[in-house]
Amino acid sequence: MNIDMIRAAATRIKGHAVxxxxxxxxxxxxxxxxxxxxxxxxxxxxxxxxxxxxxSALSALDDATRAKGVIAFSSGNxxxxxxxAARMHGVPAVIIMPADSPQMKLDNTRAYGAEVxxxxxxxxxxxxxxxxxxxxxGLTLVKPxxxxxxxxxxxxxxxxxxxxxxxQGISEADVIVCCGGGxxxxxxxxxxxxxxxxxxxRPAEPEGFDDVARSLRSGGIERNNRMSGNICDAxxxxxxxxxxxxxxxxxxGPGMVITEDEALQAMAHAWDRxxxxxxxxxxxxxxxxxxxxxxxxxxxxxVTISGGNVDPAMFARALAFSA
Amino acid sequence: MNIDMIRAAATRIKGHAVxxxxxxxxxxxxxxxxxxxxxxxxxxxxxxxxxxxxxSALSALDDATRAKGVIAFSSGNxxxxxxxAARMHGVPAVIIMPADSPQMKLDNTRAYGAEVxxxxxxxxxxxxxxxxxxxxxGLTLVKPxxxxxxxxxxxxxxxxxxxxxxxQGISEADVIVCCGGGxxxxxxxxxxxxxxxxxxxRPAEPEGFDDVARSLRSGGIERNNRMSGNICDAxxxxxxxxxxxxxxxxxxGPGMVITEDEALQAMAHAWDRxxxxxxxxxxxxxxxxxxxxxxxxxxxxxVTISGGNVDPAMFARALAFSA
Numbered sequence: 001m002n003i004d005m006i007r008a009a010a011t012r013i014k015g016h017a018v019x020x021x022x023x024x025x026x027x028x029x030x031x032x033x034x035x036x037x038x039x040x041x042x043x044x045x046x047x048x049x050x051x052x053x054x055x056s057a058l059s060a061l062d063d064a065t066r067a068k069g070v071i072a073f074s075s076g077n078x079x080x081x082x083x084x085a086a087r088m089h090g091v092p093a094v095i096i097m098p099a100d101s102p103q104m105k106l107d108n109t110r111a112y113g114a115e116v117x118x119x120x121x122x123x124x125x126x127x128x129x130x131x132x133x134x135x136x137x138g139l140t141l142v143k144p145x146x147x148x149x150x151x152x153x154x155x156x157x158x159x160x161x162x163x164x165x166x167x168q169g170i171s172e173a174d175v176i177v178c179c180g181g182g183x184x185x186x187x188x189x190x191x192x193x194x195x196x197x198x199x200x201x202r203p204a205e206p207e208g209f210d211d212v213a214r215s216l217r218s219g220g221i222e223r224n225n226r227m228s229g230n231i232c233d234a235x236x237x238x239x240x241x242x243x244x245x246x247x248x249x250x251x252x253g254p255g256m257v258i259t260e261d262e263a264l265q266a267m268a269h270a271w272d273r274x275x276x277x278x279x280x281x282x283x284x285x286x287x288x289x290x291x292x293x294x295x296x297x298x299x300x301x302x303v304t305i306s307g308g309n310v311d312p313a314m315f316a317r318a319l320a321f322s323a
Numbered sequence: 324m325n326i327d328m329i330r331a332a333a334t335r336i337k338g339h340a341v342x343x344x345x346x347x348x349x350x351x352x353x354x355x356x357x358x359x360x361x362x363x364x365x366x367x368x369x370x371x372x373x374x375x376x377x378x379s380a381l382s383a384l385d386d387a388t389r390a391k392g393v394i395a396f397s398s399g400n401x402x403x404x405x406x407x408a409a410r411m412h413g414v415p416a417v418i419i420m421p422a423d424s425p426q427m428k429l430d431n432t433r434a435y436g437a438e439v440x441x442x443x444x445x446x447x448x449x450x451x452x453x454x455x456x457x458x459x460x461g462l463t464l465v466k467p468x469x470x471x472x473x474x475x476x477x478x479x480x481x482x483x484x485x486x487x488x489x490x491q492g493i494s495e496a497d498v499i500v501c502c503g504g505g506x507x508x509x510x511x512x513x514x515x516x517x518x519x520x521x522x523x524x525r526p527a528e529p530e531g532f533d534d535v536a537r538s539l540r541s542g543g544i545e546r547n548n549r550m551s552g553n554i555c556d557a558x559x560x561x562x563x564x565x566x567x568x569x570x571x572x573x574x575x576g577p578g579m580v581i582t583e584d585e586a587l588q589a590m591a592h593a594w595d596r597x598x599x600x601x602x603x604x605x606x607x608x609x610x611x612x613x614x615x616x617x618x619x620x621x622x623x624x625x626v627t628i629s630g631g632n633v634d635p636a637m638f639a640r641a642l643a644f645s646a
Contacts (some may be wrong), residue, residue: 015490018344020342020345021341021342023366024368026368026410026435027431030434042598043344043363043597043599045348047596047598075476087349110351111350112350169337271600271638273370275365275370275598276598276599276600304344308598312642312643316639316642319638319639321465322635
């Protein structure tokens, strides 16, 4: 896992993914007490950065392997990213999802052309289903974060941040990243190490699901006690990944932790001042910048808004913080 | 008024305005029945394209004139664009607004650093107030659309569309533009005439306020009967401008007309599929592409989302069309 893999992924992805803008709004700066720069990955295809990692992984396969198709386990943004990347490559995708997934997530994944196979969480073993299908059809598994080509794809966000920040004259800043398994955070960290060494990555996580923040403090991998019960569902994972953790340990600054209400308020500010749609987990980094700025250094802070896949009812909860 | 003025405005604006993305979403294409490309000017500073025209006008003034300050009549997006452009130039801005303007609009304009002067619509003459202040302080009037440098600034949107569409291999398409006084539409038309001659501009207007569509049909300037009573308030003007009309007459295809419900539905689709915030008037062009595609030519259509300044209650009305 190195910077050359990220640069190669950037070459493969060019013209296929959205080169998302780095947005700023003066009235948002006033809330944060410093200039806030928002890398708007909610504007990425499928509504989250996950498309980048999926495209990177698929485009790195040899033609014969890719032609047989890919498989992923996900009910969320990774599912949609893999489904569309596969369709754009003209190859089949199988997505294994819990039968009780929200209908909208099942529908979206199918709409991007994937074959969705559901399983009963209580009585069926998803890994067994996946292994059987992969063996029968020769499908390649695309993991959500702990895969070098997936990390390389997410790292292209970091290359773009370095270039866009330099165009604004910014070479030093904390870069807060919404962090689940750490694919996006570690990819950005590697890209900034190479192209913007004055910047420092800091993961943002929801309260009670701060495995990465605690791991960074203790120096070893810490686990979350729970896997559900927070609106920031997109960035809840059991623990840092085997590949992502060593990168985070080496390159990341201290983790930042935000509350559910802070995530909703950040969504409202993103709607009001930036005119973009964030999902709760995708607003974690902005929430950290707006409401925990006392731990930040410098006149500028850069944050990712990593995704915008949110249902109308949850969005209405966020809007209630506006006005 | 010519393409050289637009290119000069683009040079002056570079690095100050957002180079907004041209977004596409496969699941939105399915609604439209063709590929839809969205120039997301809601992501522009102050939440609308108006910042471009304001910046262009201010940056074209000589230093001594600009230093005395500028004045504008507006309660909407133009007010915010002029206020921020003036602040970024370090010069004063006076904005004349009706005393009964929504509090949020008064607050936002002040937040961008402008001096807001209110007048009573019933008893006071805003032009008299403006003329007196301009004479006393040497302020320069920045008109909302009927000014060559303002049109030049809005035309930079067209230069970017031509370049971004070419990068996608698109040289022929209808380009639907949300149209009030015609500053954005005529600016884009001039830019495309030079840089993408296979494209054709088409104005989008709300039902009952389709002065430009009727003018294009009759060949002479037609007026609207009313000036209020539609949620697309940002694009309601009495008639095409003296400068914009000849450009529209020469270069524009037939106008497109949309209903209020279509604007709200387009806002919901923009939220759901593009993760961007549109105001009703800013969604008119997308509504035309989604719901009146029978009058379009070709496999691709390009639309502007011209602004995203909308209050939470109106946005909730749009979200009700989602799900």
